[in-house]
Structure formats: C-alpha cells, structure tokens
Amino acid sequence: MLLISSRSSIRLGRALGGYRRHLCRAMSADTSSDSNVAANFSKYEYPNRTEAPIITATTADKVVSLETSGSSITPSNKIYDPSDPFDERGQLPLGEREKIRDKQTSDFGSIKLSSLPITESVPDFIPPNVASTELSAPETVITKLDNGIRVVSQETYGQMCTVGVLTNVGSRHEPTSGIVHMLETMAFGSTKKYDGLQIAEMLQDWGGTRFVSHSREQTLHCIDILRPNVRDGMQLLSEVVLNPLITEVPQDFMEALAVLEFQAQEQLPELVLGEALQVAAYGSDQQLGKIHFGTQETIPLLTPDSVQNFYDNSIRSNPEGMVIAGAGIGHKELVELAKDYFGAMKQSGSPATVPSAYRGGSHFIGNSTQSSIFSPTMPEEDFCRVALAFPVGGWHSDSMVTACVLQTLLGGGSSFSAGGPGKGMYSRMYQQVLNRYGWMETAEAFTTFADEGGLFGVSASTPAPNRVKDLVTVLADQLARLAFQQVDDIELSRARNMLKCNVLTQLESRLILFEDMGRQVLTYGKREDAATTCKKIDAVTADDIQALALQMLKGNAPTIAATGSHLDQIPSHEEIARWFQ
Amino acid sequence: MASRAAVSKLFARRASSASRRSLSSFPDYVLRAPSTDVSTLDNGLRVGSETVAGSETATVGVWIDAGSRYETAANNGTAHFLEHMAFKGTSKRTQQQLEIEIENMGGHLNAYTSREQTAYFAKVFKKDVGKAVEIISDILLNSKMEEAAIDREREVILREMSEVNKNQEELVLDHLHATAFQGTSLGRTILGSEENIRSLTRQDLSDYIQTHYTAPKMVVAGAGAIDHEELCGLAGEHFGSLPSAPKNGVDVAMEPAVFTGSDYRVKFNSEDVAHLAIAFPTASWTSEHAFPLMLMQMMLGSYDRGHGMGKNHASNLCQDVAENELAYSLNTFNTCYKDTGLFGVYAVAPDNKVDDISWYIMNNLIRLVHTPSDAEVERAKVSLKASMLMNMDGHNNVAEEIGRSLLNYGRRMTPAEIFSRIDSVTTSDIRATAAKFFNDQDLAIAAVGGIHELPDYTWFRRHSYWLRY
Secondary structure (H helix, E strand, O other): OHHHHHOOOHHHHHHHHHHHHHHHHHHHOOOOOOOEEOOOOOOOOOOOOOOOOEEEEEEHHHOOOOOOOOOOOOHHHOOOOOOOOOOOOOOOOHHHHHHHHHHHHHHHHOOOOOOOOOOOOOOOOOOOOOOHHHOOOOOOEEEEOOOOOEEEEEOOOOOEEEEEEEEOOOHHHOOOOOHHHHHHHHOOOOEOOOOHHHHHHHHHHHOOEEEEOOOOOOEEEEEEEEHHHHHHHHHHHHHHHHOEOOOOHHHHHHHHHHHHHHHHOOOHHHHHHHHHHHHHHHOOOOHHHOOOOOOOOOHHHOOHHHHHHHHHHHHOOOHHHEEEEEEOOOHHHHHHHHHHHHOOOOOOOOOOOOOOOOOOEEEEEEHHHHHHOOOOOOOOOOOEEEEEEEEEOOOOOOOHHHHHHHHHHHOEEEOOOOOOOOOOOOOHHHHHHHOOOOOOOEEEEEEEEOOOOEEEEEEEEEOOHHHHHHHHHHHHHHHHHHHHOOOOHHHHHHHHHHHHHHHHHHHOOHHHHHHHHHHHHHHHOOOOOHHHHHHHHHOOOHHHHHHHHHHHHOOOOOEEEEEEOOHHHOOOHHHHHHHOO | OOEEOOHHHHHHHHHOOOOHHHHHOOOHHHHOOOOEEEEEOOOOOEEEEEEOOOOOEEEEEEEEOOOHHHOOOOOOOHHHHHHHHHOOEEOOOEHHHHHHHHHHOOOEEEEEEOOOOEEEEEEEEHHHHHHHHHHHHHHHHOEOOOHHHHHHHHHHHHHHHHHHHHOHHHHHHHHHHHHHOOOOHHHOOOOOOHHHHHHOOHHHHHHHHHHHOOHHHEEEEEEEOOOHHHHHHHHHHHHOOOOOOOOOOOOOOOOOOOOOOEEEEEEOOOOOEEEEEEEEEOOOOOOOOHHHHHHHHHHHOEEEHHHOOOOOOOOHHHHHHHHOOOOOEEEEEEEEOOOOEEEEEEEEEEHHHHHHHHHHHHHHHHHHHHOOOHHHHHHHHHHHHHHHHHOOOOHHHHHHHHHHHHHHOOOOOOHHHHHHHHHHOOHHHHHHHHHHHOOOOOOEEEEEEOOOOOOOHHHHHHOOOOOOO
C-alpha cells in the first residue's frame, strides 16, 4: 500500500489517467461498502424521533470516476483554432482536464507561506507586554458635560472597548404602546446618513458588535469595538441614537418582530408572563402597568409622525437624561468623543414620569388570547405558568439589597438543568419545591424594580392540569412562611455569598461593567463600587428579611399572573388573598 | 520548589534584541495588557495565571491533556464518565458535603470533557482560592467511585446522551468525526457508546486516572484575583504528589488520526429539514496554516435567518445563502486537534434546497483557492481580532484560554503576537492554504434529516476543484 502511494509520481499518474488520485487514496482508505446499514435505531442516539432512519455510508475508494464527460473529438480535428483545448461541445477532453488539475497542484504547492508555525518559544519580533506593576487597579470616573450629559468610564486593559448611550426614557413614557419596543427592534437600522446595509458593513469593518436593550424605564444602545476604532463607533452611535430614520412604521415593525420572535421563541413565555405581572400589579392605566411590547392592536396605530414626535421630545431633547458610558477606554478620550458627537444637544424637554401606585390583582393570558400581546404565531403551550408577587421598594429603597438577598435565598430554576454545584441547588426553591414535587417543571424567585417601587415574587410552571392548584398553594406557602419563620443563619450566609459572587463575576465582563456604570449613573447619579455593594449585602440580617416579608405581605393584595394552559384551575384572587390574611 | 519562569521576564530579556522598528509597530493598547505568568513544578506540572488588578474573584482549574481520543473502542466514554463521578464524593467529602461547601462559599464548580482535553474549574472569592485548589485536587485524585454510584450514574449519562443528540448540530458533528476519522480514536464520541456507558467498570475509571493523570499532562490555570507565587505554592501542596509518569508504567501514546474521505447519511423520510456538515481535514493547533484557516473561517462566516442581518453580510457564502434563501442557518467551523483539524460548513436547510446549498458551499470553499480578494481578507482580519478578543471577557474565559494554550501551544500568546500573526497573513497564504487542504482533495460529509436531495460522494469530490486556467 505504502509503496504505491509514495510512488504516485506524475508518471504513474499519467499512466492511470484521470483516476489516479482516487486509486492512490483508495489504498489507504478503510473499506466500507455503500450499503444500507441496518437501522440500529437507538432512542439515545436519535431521541424525539419515532421513525427508523435509513442509514447509508460511502468511502472515497468507491468512487470510480470524477470526469465522465470525455469526448472522442480531439482538439486537432477542430475547424477553427487547433490550439483551443475545448471540443465541439464546449467541453474539455479528459486529458486536458487532467493537465489542469496537475498544474494547479504543482503551482499551488510551490507557494511559500508568510504565516509561521506556532512554536514553543516566543518569536523574537514580539515585544513584551507592559509590566503588570504599571497597570494600576482601574477606577470609575464620572464627568458632567456642559449640556448635562454625564460621561462615565473605567479602564479594563483590554483591546476591545464597549461604549454606549443610555437614556432615562422608556416605554412607560410613550403615548402609544409599542413605540419604545419598535425603536429597540429597529435600532441600528437606517439613519438619516446611512442605510442599514452600510451600518452593518461599517461595524464589520471596525470589528464592532452592537447591542440594544430598551425597557420600561431606560433605553440602551452600545457597541463592543476594537479599541482603535472607537471614534468611528462613537460617530455611528450618535447617528443611530440621534438621527434614526423613521418611515413605514407598522410594516417594518411587523417584519422585524417576526424575526425577533423567531429568535426569542424559547424566552417568549417568560416575557409574556412578565408583562401579565405588570398589568396585574399596577393596572394598564398606570405607567408601570402598560404593556411594553407592541401588539397586534397597537402597532397599526403607530405612525412615523407619532414615533418621530416622541423621539424628538424625549430622547433628542434630553441631554440631562442621557449617560454615555465606556468600559475599556480612557476617561479623557471618552469625554472628548462625547463632546464631539453629543455636545451639540440642548435641553428642551424630558419625559414625564408619573409614579404608579401598587394595586395588586390578577391577569391571565391564555393560549387563545396570546396573540393580543405579541403575535399570532406564538406556539401553544402545554404548561401552566403562574407568578405570585407582592410589592417591595424600588431602585431607591433601603430594602432593595434585602430583596435581592431573599431572591437568592429562595433561588430555584429548572428541574432539568446543567451545571455543577454553585447554581443554587441548596436554595429553597430547589430543596423544598423542585426536589420534592416531580410535577414541577420550573420554580424560582424573582424581583423587578422601577423608580417608585418593585415586585418580589415566586413563579413556577407545570404541565399537569390537576396540579395547578397545588402549584399556587406551594408558591403561596413559600412566601407566607418568610413572615412567620426566620431564615436560618447558614442559608442566609450562603445566599449572601452567592449574591456577592454573582455580582462580582458579572462585573468581570466588559459589557456588564459598561451596563452597570451606565444604569447606576442614570438612576443614582453616581456609581457605587462593588466593594460597597458587597458590604451592603453582608449587612442584611434575618430580621431584615422577616421585616421585608411582613411589610410586603401585610395589608397588600397579592398580584397573580398566569400564562399558558389550564388557567381555569387557578384559584380566584379572593381565595389567594384570603390565604395571606 | 517551583522553578519560576515568568513569561513577562522572558519577554523582558528578548525585548532588547527586538528591533526598534517592530516595537513601534505595536500600539500602546496592545501592549498594555496583563501578562501570563507560567511556572513548571518539579514533577512537571505547569502553573499558568493572569492577575487582574483590582479583582475580588478568581477562576482556578486544572486542564488535562486527556479526552475521549485517548480511549480505546473498549473504554470509550471513560473520560466523560470520570467527570461525572468526580462530583459524587471523595474519600474526604460526601457528595452532599462537597455541594454544600461550594454553595456556602458562594462558589461554582464545573467540568467538561472534550475529544482532547478534560477540565475541572471553580469560580471563587479571592480568599477562597486555596480552598478551591484543594477541592479540585480532592475530586480529581480522591474520587470515591463507589460501585453503586457508578451504576446510578449510567442512567444519568444516557439521559445526557439523548439531550446532546437532541441538538442536531452536535449529532451531525459527531457523525462527521465518526466518518472522517473512522476506525481511529478521534472518530469516537465523547460520551461513548450506549453499550460502553452501560458496561464501563470502576477498574476502567481508575485505570484511566493512573494512565492519564500525570503531572506533565496537567496544567493548573488561574485568572483574576490570583497571586502567581501563591498559586504555585498551592499547586505544589495539592498536586505535588502527582507522578511524572504513569504509575502502572503504561504510557499510552495518542493514536494518530487517519482521515478517510467518506460520507454518512441518516435519512428520515418524513422530515423536511436537513442538517448537514461538509468538511476537509486540515492542520493542527500549531501549524503555519492555523491562522490562515482562522481567517478563512471568518471569510466564509455564519448566517442565521433569524438574526435580521438579512443580506447585509460581508461573507460571499452568506450573501449567496441569504439571496437564494438556501438555509435557516449556517456556520463555518474550524476545529483543531494535535495532529489534524476539520474545516467545513454546517448548515440547516429546507429539504428542497439541499442540492443548491451543497453547490454553493463547495463553490465558496473552492473559491478561496482561486479568487479570494484582498479586501475580504483584510475585513476578515478585523473580524478575527475582534472575535478572539471579545471572547476574553471574564476570568472563566481567561483561565480556560491559559489552560488550553499551555496544553496546545506550550505557552500563551500575547495580544501583540496574535495581532502580529493575523496581520502577517496574506491573500496568497489564504490561496495556498485553501489549495493544500481543499483543492482536489477528499472530504467528509455527514447529514441527518430530510436529505433525499443530498448529492452523492462523487459529486462532492468532483466539486472539490475547478477546471480553470
């Protein structure tokens, strides 16, 4: 075998004609036949399939010929140009084809690479990094520009940087539901200067990636970009944030939504449950109770003018409600860029925030009515998802950290999940709920915060219709016992440690660092460093938790939200409220 | 005890010999990066770390030069089985004690097994780094592996197998390896066959530890709030007793990967979506072709119908796919191993577009041999830099990069070296690399689903070259 393949010289190649490559390779190839392999159908190998597969396999040695369309007409008996290698049918004879392939192989084989192998020692021409001792621990720096924009940044000693723009404008401020959701969906599309294609190409040329995240209270645009290209990136950001082109609103939005939905299929039920929760807690007539997403009913009401008006009167005219943040960039550089590209903005209006009061109530979105919230193509769900919540303080509340510790203490997640110790397998929702009740699919605690208030709650899902009432009882029990029974020291200390570790781990990421700086400055006007946050977490006591639980449960109507199937099995709001009296 | 050879110090010596011209070509932001310190202990264990100034958390772990390709047909699945057993208790800790200890300190403990490597790592506070190294050494070296626990774990691993195989990309890429490297260890799966999962014994597991857990094949890596000297001390304390050669005297050589041009088709008649992978065998981690191949991966790119980029792609292949609506998604993969690699395209396409997409994929692969443009190569360089650096976000990623680099390259490249290597690739390098690995070469194809339109092997082979002057 070896003999033949090592002798596959040109001469041998010629002798074997067009098939030599195959013959040579066939020698070293394993022999396996092009046969119908028995359908060894394993449920582990092909799960979720009921049909037996038809399996076939081929190896290269079975290939007989690559060039089959050889012709008997040689170039020499052609009428016009004897040197033309093509035959009368415009095809190359086998011999010519073979010549071309041989020539390609030898031509390409002689190219010398300028790329070098990766050796165990460092190549001479690579200079050392700056000594680590010269890299001081980075700090957050904040500057306020003349027009009111706040600029915040921190160094990361990386070669990428994340810069972006946040505003204190969100869907709570919009006159027609869906505007902010639309702006989010269409962001980095066309602007007055560039079209969407140009923007995508520019980002690629600069090594940039874009992220957009608009919420009830804030908008966020950012790009992660190679450091030397940050000026270009900032220029693009100003164009995207200040001058988006708003045309053909409902149509474009619908199309973009279809795409979005395709991406977010898995998270959709969670998103819908979150919306139902806001409606149930605040009522759709208040700012926090409005649906954040554009719906089948509201999207057609949007017009380019109404969107443009909202944009002009809230985002473009509101430098005081804007923060420019950067992670992995020098502060001076960012301030200069912010002045150059956002310095011309003038304060002339700001969005009106009307505080929403907590009411409590229930709001269910069944499979049949889901179309009214997001789209008609939302997949039907077999699960019943329920969230039960009570009011807590908002971003500015003293008990916000307590609520976060409590959320970690209850913890939870999905009954089937990957990952080792550290994912919270000893949290209450795992130990007391998921590990105990096999019919539970997911169970976890959650918090949502806004300026004037927040919600603390637990949610769960089950595919079993006859367990829906049990599910609600279990959730209620988890909340109720917090008021009557102090959490024990071990689980409290575990929750504190896990929360601190999660916060610090998140902040290792440049993108999260950017977002954290931006949101903190927008919300508080300053940035609390991680050490201070950790101290606050450490200060939370069992008394604090019990006090928070009593405060939220006492005298407040519960908020109940549900989505999916079997919603008729959920106890009435009055009944659930009675459990907490 | 630790013969310290800090990379930064090595660099310092070399810098004097480097010419002034080349130094000035590296901008400040490339050189102002944290350095990686590397030391080798007496038994051959390597310790690598990167200190992040001001950080309060750290990732530490052990990366081992052993994965499924070091197994035989009879014990395939052992490396992965061991990973499961590591979390099931040691001679010092029960499973529950281990879990509670980690959770109480707010830490995370995780592990993974690949074809060439196994890794165990923890994320902890600065003050718990010592404890983390101790716990990792405990689960690695003192795993209890009780018969009853082994039997219980069989079902868990089988369930994991069906979870993995629900992901069609994993399934197809496993089939691709199986056909491309048929008859060799690189062709086997990480989880092992159902039969092996049901039959592996405690002896198989402990033999594997004896054979592969030797100091020179292991790297202790750390990133974040790490003091290198301290980490060396901890490594010496907890891994110092590791042998330099296998205790049982059997040093198993890695079985070389032998490529076989072939295809493997799993057709489900009722399905209307095809999942297919088309690949050529390429080069190892350290090959001079490694960087050209990375750029080629960027040039072919990836596409997802759901990502709304539509026809905006810089990649020729993705433009073809978007314009002709050929696929739901597509991505180019470039997998390196110690002695070979696999480069190709994975696509999810409607069954009636399979013939078309096969043509477009082959055409775009072979196009790199003939007509790659300077502009697209330059664009790919920027994308490659951004994607390599973007991934270095967070201590877990950095520690993993250190562990993998020390095993694959024997050192970690600095951003300056990565930039320099990317910048030095020319369009002619791309053509030569594409010519060497793709032009007129055998290839491997794996496909699952509604694949009745998939052309036969000969067709693919015929399209591995263009007849042009």
